[in-house]
Amino acid sequence: MTKYSDLEFLKLRGGQKFLYRLGRFFTGIPKAIAGFFVTVFNAIKSGCKTVGNEIADIAATFIHGDWKTKLSFLVMGFGNLARGQILRGLLFLLFEAVFIGYMVLTGGYWLSMLPSLGKVGPTKVYDEILDVETTQYNDNSFKILLYGVLTVFFIIAFIYTWRQNVKQNKLAEKILASGKPLKSGKDDLRSLVDDQFHKTLLALPLTGILVFTVLPIVFMVLVAFTNYDGTHNGYSNNLFTWVGMENFNTMLNWEVKSGAGRQSYAATFGEILTWTLMWAFFATFTNYFLGMFVAMAINKKGIKLKKVWRTILVLTIAIPQFISLLYVSKMFAKNGILNGFLMSMGWIKTALPFWEDPTWARFTVILINIWIGIPYLMLIATGILMNIPADLYESARIDGANPWQQYTKITLPYMLFVTGPYLLTSFTGNMNNFNVIYLLTGGAPTNPAASGAAGSVGYTDLLITWLFKITTGPESQYYLASVVGILVFIVVALISLIVYNLLPSIKNEEDFQ
């Protein structure tokens, strides 16, 4: 494809520009992919280099260090203690003690069981005294996986801390050699509210994220490679174990297997993904443009009671979604108010199938989502519209632009530029918009071809509600849910990556400072 210079590009017409950009984007894909692999390769290379440098530095520290340093390799914090940094030394020592204690007591067991996820399942034991058979629970796959992961985290933390311990010794030797005093425990504590204040501030939030987000995500990603489900709960019935890529094979296979309903998992996944993307697209852009439209209507010069109109819309944000969504869903039901009203007016004879017909249902959720979403977008658009410099419009009017041209040439580009990142997050957010779908339809109406053992799949089900149904369904196929989750992640990540690269400019966060 011909490449234009920047100036030649300016000569193109609007449509040509767009086609050219699109073309450039697609012809750029192979290069981007190659670039991605180059980046990965370079990252690995530099990673290896870093590790090599670290090892070399550790060795050098050991060779050139004094006896205090050398002993610190074994007894963490010894160097600090010997040089008078009691607080640091004790913390290092304590950490090492806790680590060794943990590894000896339980960590070693979890780690050793991690490759098998448990060897002995529950066994029946005959109790002679009571003359009953009781179940004795042995290994627990769930705990093995969970604590195994935790132990791996702990080991990484230990290696890092040990490395810090070595570094500290090297640094302390250097400082002492230059004749300066080392930092005391008091200095350390003081620096936690000053130059190291960020560590204090981040400690709590990051611990929370690590334990309640990172750990569960790692765990669930690993579950995708096991057969963890209701019949293999790893404890009271059967253990679960590693199955490799089998679950991905099941999910992405076009063969009709038992348990998948009347069609293959891949077909079901494809259908739901298509609807999810369609839904996210319509949900995002209908809200975006209609919200902008309403904002412009309210903000128009000469419109009175601006505050009242705005407040009426904003009011709907305040009311918890579960109330409004559940209520509205019932309003649209076969025997709901809407059908009742329409029939009593004599406009229709039979109830409209808002939730019964697949197309009607899909259309209705998008419609109701507009009702939910416009107030937010109205607020956002109002804020941005007020920020557009008035002289842009004045200048456009002098240049002879009519209102429609002003909208397409000034308002819209400005909005799109400013809200580009918001649109992206809103799109991915809608892909995972559990609340609206689940509370409105619960996925209904049922799609008989797709419904199998993995829960009943409906025409309005998104991937995220499907995932929920799989886990809460009769067989609790956690491994399949996990596979779906990973696939959702991949889709979201791909979309984000593409859109970010297409955005006019990835804004530098410092621009706003």
Add this chain to the structure above:
Amino acid sequence: MASVKLTDVKKVYDNHVTTVHDFNLEIKDKEFIVFVGPSGCGKSTTLRMIAGLEDITEGTIEIDGVVVNDLQPKDRDIAMVFQNYALYPHMTVYDNIAFSLRLQKMPEDEIYEKVTNAAEILGITEYLTRKPRALSGGQRQRVAIGRAMVRNSKVFLMDEPLSNLDAKLRNQMRAEIILLRQKLNTTFIYVTHDQTEAMTLGDRIVIMRDGIIEQVGTPMEVFEKPHNIFVAEFIGAPKMNMIKTNLVKEGGCYYVTPFGARIEVDGEKGEELIQKGVKPGPVTLGVRPEHMVLAPEGGQDAIPCKIEVNEMMGSELHLHLVTEDETRLIVRVPTIELSAQQREHLGFGTQLYITFKGKVMHFFDSESGKNLIYG
């Protein structure tokens, strides 16, 4: 009241851009030093490193003989005035000025004394109960200075303090800073991009470009003996005319031959050239606009040119001239030296002749830009 010493100071940002290269400078006690240079030359970065607001990548900074590299700003005993004043918007003027004293846990009586005293000096007593929002630019500037003043710190740092003011106010505040300096009698480090401020305020001026010190010297030194073309052009307004020409030596005398004219390098400059043993050959000749004078037609030292633009500045005329080979020159002519008739006459396209004396000439190496005598 302290000396500040920077040794091999270097600043490299995360993106591997070096903004300050091997900066060496000793600032004496009670000296008023000005860092000046175009934007992005690293002057602010250097100041912020002294303040402790930027990490020092390499080298050391000493205040009063103590290395302060690892000290937090609060432990360096410095005061600073920021370009945008950085007044705390939620505090009254009084609280703004008292902020640092309260952090020191000074008794309120003493704080009151100091704050009102500073306010009086700066003429902002009546605004003490106001919030910064209700002040004008000049008043905010005073509050910012007052906030720095009450601290009696060792070093007083100012980062382009006047650049947000309009021209008139700027001149006024400049004079006030000179007065303030006499009252406080402490070490000042002042950053500006404006050479007029630098010349009028500084005991010594540090001229920087791309993170490198181009010259350090008193205002007189940098004006009369610029080390290179950059300094020569940066100091003085309008900037120095640069003429590519030849330096000729004949019979123990140096001559320059700009645009076919032939001007002797007489007086001190000539002697200095001889002393330095400067080789004849192509040079860049620098002459300040105020040192060029109109000459009668036909002299051997007269350079013919045409007027392109005539700017009437009131007390003087700035004539933008173009020579036969399209070199552009600027000449400052005091209005008083011209008769009304002459003034009428100096319009677009007027042919005239200019010349200059040997003692006002600056000689630079055309390649390196270095001053052939002082560089």
Add this chain to the structure above:
Amino acid sequence: MSEKQLLDRSSDAPMKRHMGLKASRTLANTSIYVLLVVISVIWLIPFICIVLQSFRVESTGQVGYVIPQQWGVDNYQRLFQTDFPRWYVNTFIAALFTAVFQTIIVLCMSYTLSRFRFKMRKPLMRFMLILSMFPGMLTMIILYRVLSDLGLTQANAVPGLILVYIASSGMGYYVSKGFFDTLPKSLDEAARVDGATRFQVLKKIILPLSKPIVIYTVLTAFMGPWGDFVFARYISFGTSSGMNAAVGLYNWLNRDQIEKSYTLFCAGGVLVAIPVTVLFMCLQKYYVEGVTGGAVKG
């Protein structure tokens, strides 16, 4: 031509055009008013319906009309014979604790990421961005098992819920970071030069200036758990005493309950909506600021 005629001519033509402009503007404005009224009605109708139906006495199921034939507060009285008060208290406690702790965590996180430049800052932000691309639903399975091991599910769901709500709240730092980014950095620097530690800078300079974003964060942190459904349902797992209002009310709309409890749902919904709506209306200004700022900064 007389002077008067001249004057007339000069003023007449623009007058006419002016009238035309004015007429078309009036037309445009009228149609906008009509539109806005229609929109307002559409947006308010469900809420008006729900309030009206909560006062319906003659039947408890779903009916095809809105205005009750017989008015009364029976439904509200009946609410107190159910577990509803318990759900309400559960919701309130969860929302209150979450509002406090989530605000603290979010402010810590966003302030740090806005103001400090440390080596791991960019990688950390990128890492959190990637984490946020995983559906949060996925983590529920394990969180449920872990919490149930800790005894924090079903009847004890409230503390468990609070833990889940606040634990990962650091991820939602964008909006308030955007706010902190707009506060000039030189304020921090001036204070540090004036002798303040980083902690004092936060306490004495930044926090007093952060009222809008603190209120926004508290408000959203309160509203989240107040209307949360998914996590609450998962963690209470069918145990009525551990449910929050959303889960409890949802169950009343089940196929086998709806005929008995539809008006009950309406009454409960009204009671749940009132406090949060009042709160929201009072603090609307801050909410609007936060939402707009957040979207612009992405």
